[in-house]
Every structure is written in structure tokens, then in C-alpha cells.
Amino acid sequence: MTRFSFDLHATDGAARTGTIHTPRGDIRTPAFMPVGTAATVKATLPESVRATGADILLGNTYHLMLRPTAERIDRLGGLHGFMNWDRPILTDSGGFQVMSLADLRKLTERGVTFKSHIDGSRHEITPERSMEIQRLLGSDIVMCFDECPALPADRDRIASSMRLSMRWAARSKDAFGDRPGHALFGIQQGGLEPDLREESAKALVDIGFDGYAVGGLAVGEGQEAMFGVLDYAPAQLPADKPRYLMGVGKPDDIVGAVKRGIDMMDCVLPSRSGRTGQAFTRRGVVNIKNARHADDPRPLDESCSCPACTGYSRAYLHHVFRAGEMISGMLLTWHNLHYFQEIMQGMRDAIAAGRFAAWEADFHATRAEGDI
Ligand SMILES: CCNc1nc2cc3[nH]c(NC)nc3cc2c(=O)[nH]1
Numbered sequence: 001m002t003r004f005s006f007d008l009h010a011t012d013g014a015a016r017t018g019t020i021h022t023p024r025g026d027i028r029t030p031a032f033m034p035v036g037t038a039a040t041v042k043a044t045l046p047e048s049v050r051a052t053g054a055d056i057l058l059g060n061t062y063h064l065m066l067r068p069t070a071e072r073i074d075r076l077g078g079l080h081g082f083m084n085w086d087r088p089i090l091t092d093s094g095g096f097q098v099m100s101l102a103d104l105r106k107l108t109e110r111g112v113t114f115k116s117h118i119d120g121s122r123h124e125i126t127p128e129r130s131m132e133i134q135r136l137l138g139s140d141i142v143m144c145f146d147e148c149p150a151l152p153a154d155r156d157r158i159a160s161s162m163r164l165s166m167r168w169a170a171r172s173k174d175a176f177g178d179r180p181g182h183a184l185f186g187i188q189q190g191g192l193e194p195d196l197r198e199e200s201a202k203a204l205v206d207i208g209f210d211g212y213a214v215g216g217l218a219v220g221e222g223q224e225a226m227f228g229v230l231d232y233a234p235a236q237l238p239a240d241k242p243r244y245l246m247g248v249g250k251p252d253d254i255v256g257a258v259k260r261g262i263d264m265m266d267c268v269l270p271s272r273s274g275r276t277g278q279a280f281t282r283r284g285v286v287n288i289k290n291a292r293h294a295d296d297p298r299p300l301d302e303s304c305s306c307p308a309c310t311g312y313s314r315a316y317l318h319h320v321f322r323a324g325e326m327i328s329g330m331l332l333t334w335h336n337l338h339y340f341q342e343i344m345q346g347m348r349d350a351i352a353a354g355r356f357a358a359w360e361a362d363f364h365a366t367r368a369e370g371d372i
């Protein structure tokens, strides 16, 4: 049985390319993970998600524990069969979304109690409960239960929150147990403070994890501050384990993160913006609802091989968006996921060939500012 392992194939500066081996398949890194929040990547069939080049997708513990519940998914055989995706799944641990989505939250040393945003029922997530939920879901990569403080926050708040998350990381590891073929990732906290991030990294390495996430970012600090942290934080984490940056991001965020040593990322942007009529292309963003596209016979991107670009004109995509037709979200989501995976493939190839700098220069040169 394949256990969980990470092979590094090449590095170029701080950028790396490799393969994460799991019992359910390999993950080529740097990897972008489409977000399948409620057991679906919205508006996209699993086989379409695979066709865009995704090796792994993400599921959300907070949503699934509320509806249909982890116990029901377990009774039905687990999340993979339930959503018809037999490749790797990473599940988050619920804490971040409880704090951003739930009502009446109460955070204590034990964990978080909250009221469901769906039906007002009361729930509790602790490190132990989060590990149980993710086990019931059957996910291949499990995330520690942590607390992600909203920025801006003062240093004391950041320090006490990080130290709570480190205690929760130890409890997560204890509750996770020994599960060959499944991985547990720790999450570094510490805000924008290099010394607190160093303390967090050391605490996580002492506990020992199969991978390490850079947490507490993409929470409103802005790209410059995020890159400022990424200039040092990945190197504080073990080089022989995957490094995962949560919640990122726009294409240029992704490129900047890989440049600084990140191996995995996830973001709702390609799917969410696809539903709002935004298409990301190598030449910039197309807002398809704009009247200028109403008679345009060209595809979104002449050089894109996705179904939206090979089968439809901007005029058509403009029409179905304006008409509120479901195919609009389907096609733009497919295009965006395809484009994000093309960026990842381009970077994997460039790093392997030692020409990441040239690839990055070309990436930035072809992008017009703003709408095209
Ligand atoms: C795995 C659950 N824990 C956990 N999720 C996160 C999800 C994020 N999503 C974003 N921007 C969209 N930042 C994040 C930070 C964290 C974080 O620090 N921790």
C-alpha cells in the first residue's frame, strides 16, 4: 500500500517542484486545489474537475458537518464515493469557517461552540471532534484544528492565538493517531511577526507532521504584506515536507507564493468568480457581463483549449450570463479552473527546467492591467 510521501524533483531559487504520493493517487506540485465546499466543486462535474488537470480537491469540514453530517457521509461510504471523486481529497478542520460563517461563536481552550448558519442548531468543534469528522469523511490529507486571528490584530492577540493553536495542534496529532496512508498537516500561525512564526514552526516540528501549512494569511493583509511573510516563513518549515498556503489566490498571488517556496494552494476564486462572470486569462480579466462583449465573436482566449474557449464566443457567454442561464457559471468555472491549472503546469515545467524567472517574466508581461 502506498503510504503518504513527498518527492522533490527540482528547485529553482526558492521554488520547488515535486510529487506527493498518496494511496489514492499522486499530486504534482506546485498544486492548485479546487474547492469542493459542500461535496461539489460548484457548477462542475468531478470528471470535468479532473479534465482541468486537478490532482486533488478540497472539502470543508464546517459545511459537511452541518449538512449532510459527517456521520451520514460515513454511513454512505465516505466523501470520495459520495461525491464521485476517487483521487486525493484534503479537508480543512472547520475552525476558519466557523469564525467567518457561524453565529454566536464561543471560543475557549476546549474548542469552539457555535450556532449553525443553516438552521440555528448548536454545535461544538474541538481538535478531537475535528479529527473525528475528517476521519468519518475519509479525507486523505487532514488539517489540524487551529484558530486564525482576523488581521489587523495586536501582537499580544497574535501571540496568544498562535500558542492556543499550537496546543490544539498537539491535541489534533494525539487524536489523529496512527493512520498509514493518511496525512496530518500542521498549520503555522503568528500573523506578520517573524519571531512568532519561528516559535510556531518550531512547535509544529517538535510535534511532527506530514506537511505544514502557512496559516493566518490571505485574511486582508494585502499582497505586499503576504509576500513579506512568504519571504521567510516557508524556509522556517521542513524542506522535505509539502508546504501549503491556505486560501490563495489570484493568479499573481499564486505565482508569487510558488516563487517563495509554496507547494500547495487552494482558493474559491476560479469557481466563485466564474459564477459572477469573471474569466481569468493570460492577458488579464474578462468581465463577460460588460456590454462590449455582446457582439464579440472571439473566444475568451484564442490560445485556451478549454470547452468554453473552443466552443463558444464571448457574445454567447455574455448572453447566457445576462440571461442567468446555468451554463454561464459552468463554462466560466471550467475555463477558470483550466487556466489556474495551466499556470501550475507552466510553473512545474519551468522549475524543472531551471527557467522559473523567465517564465515569471513572461507571465507578468502578457497580462494587461484591468479588464480586456
Ligand atoms: C484548515 C483550517 N484552518 C485554517 N484555514 C485557513 C483558511 C484560510 N483562507 C484564507 N483566505 C481565503 N486564509 C486562511 C487561513 C486559514 C488558517 O490560518 N487556518
Ligand SMILES: [Zn+2]
Binding pocket: 300, 301, 304, 305, 306, 307, 308, 309, 310, 335, 338
Ligand atoms: Zn478557456
